[in-house]
Amino acid sequence: DTGVSQDPRHKITKRGQNVTFRCDPISEHNRLYWYRQTLGQGPEFLTYFQNEAQLEKSRLLSDRFSAERPKGSFSTLEIQRTEQGDSAMYLCASSLADGVQPQHFGDGTRLSIL
Amino acid sequence: RKEVEQDPGPFNVPEGATVAFNCTYSNSASQSFFWYRQDCRKEPKLLMSVYSSGNEDGRFTAQLNRASQYISLLIRDSKLSDSATYLCVVNKFSGNTPLVFGKGTRLSVIA
Numbered sequence: 001d002t003g004v005s006q007d008p009r010h011k012i013t014k015r016g017q018n019v020t021f022r023c024d025p026i027s028e029h030n031r032l033y034w035y036r037q038t039l040g041q042g043p044e045f046l047t048y049f050q051n052e053a054q055l056e057k058s059r060l061l062s063d064r065f066s067a068e069r070p071k072g073s074f075s076t077l078e079i080q081r082t083e084q085g086d087s088a089m090y091l092c093a094s095s096l097a098d099g100v101q102p103q104h105f106g107d108g109t110r111l112s113i114l
Numbered sequence: 115r116k117e118v119e120q121d122p123g124p125f126n127v128p129e130g131a132t133v134a135f136n137c138t139y140s141n142s143a144s145q146s147f148f149w150y151r152q153d154c155r156k157e158p159k160l161l162m163s164v165y166s167s168g169n170e171d172g173r174f175t176a177q178l179n180r181a182s183q184y185i186s187l188l189i190r191d192s193k194l195s196d197s198a199t200y201l202c203v204v205n206k207f208s209g210n211t212p213l214v215f216g217k218g219t220r221l222s223v224i225a
Contacts, residue, residue: 033212042118042201042215043158056212091157093213100146101210105157 002026004106006092012112013082020078021109025094032075033103034067035091036060043091049075050097079111087113115140120202120216128224131192135219137185137202144204144214147178149187152199152218161187161200192223 005024013019025032030051035043046065047057051072061067064082069075079086089110093103120137127133139147147164162169164176164185175188185202199218205211 031210035213040122040217042203042217043213045206045212045214048212058212095210097210100163100205102148102160102163103210103213104160108157110155 004092004094004104006090006106006109008109009107010110010112012114014114015082015084017082018078018080019082019111020076021090021092021111022074022076023092023094023106024074025092026104027073029094029096029104030072031095031097031103032069033093033095034075034077035093037089037091037108038087046077082111082113084113087111117141117214118202118204118216120219122217122219124220124222126222126224127192129192129194131223132188132190133192133221134189135187135200135202135221137187137216139183139185139202139204139214141204141206141214142183143207145207146205146210147176147185148203148213149174149176149185150201150203150215152201154199158201158215189221192221194223194225197221197223 033048034046037043049069089108091108093105095101095103149161150158151161152158173190177186202216
């Protein structure tokens with residue numbers, strides 16, 4: 001399968017714990033995006049990378065959130081000291097940077113905070 | 115004003131019906147427009163890009179009106195398998211920048 005891959009698919013954790021999610025983009029895609037989606041809402045942008053450079057961070061991305069893409073391939077999103085409000089689906093997407101290219105999404109990681 | 119606004123529905127239509135969804139966006143700098151389809155508890159999947167000249171893909175037709183900042187999606191001859199949430203999506207700025215999603219319009223096609 002050459003699509004966007006996310007791991008884990010589901011994560012259940014207690015409030016206050018740290019969690020880390022991984023995204024492997026489509027191999028030739030140099031842009032990688034993180035979005036968050038809660039029930040009844042469309043996905044909301046969190047941050048994105050071009051290669052290893054983080055180009056933009058949404059104000060939704062509080063200090064407890066950090067994302068990296070150290071070698072310009074896979075990316076990780078870490079949430080520290082999780083809160084109930086962090087429960088959501090975390091979606092990763094990738095695209096080429098040139099022109100107008102659609103973004104392709106992974107299956108997402110569903111986070112549930114107990 | 116929300117960046118992308120859609121009627122949340124639900125739209126409940128019989129098989130074979132024609133259904134239209136509308137969407138407005140607030141950022142006149144947006145250059146790229148899409149419709150994505152999302153099934154329950156699944157990731158969004160690109161349905162089609164939307165071009166100024168309008169475009170058609172089988173039973174699906176998308177239209178863009180830049181002056182009114184309005185996007186539409188028409189589905190003809192609805193199938194049961196069309197039941198999903200349809201997300202209107204624009205990019206923030208020109209080029210391949212982050213996407214801004216509407217809340218989605220839920221469609222149920224009934225036998």
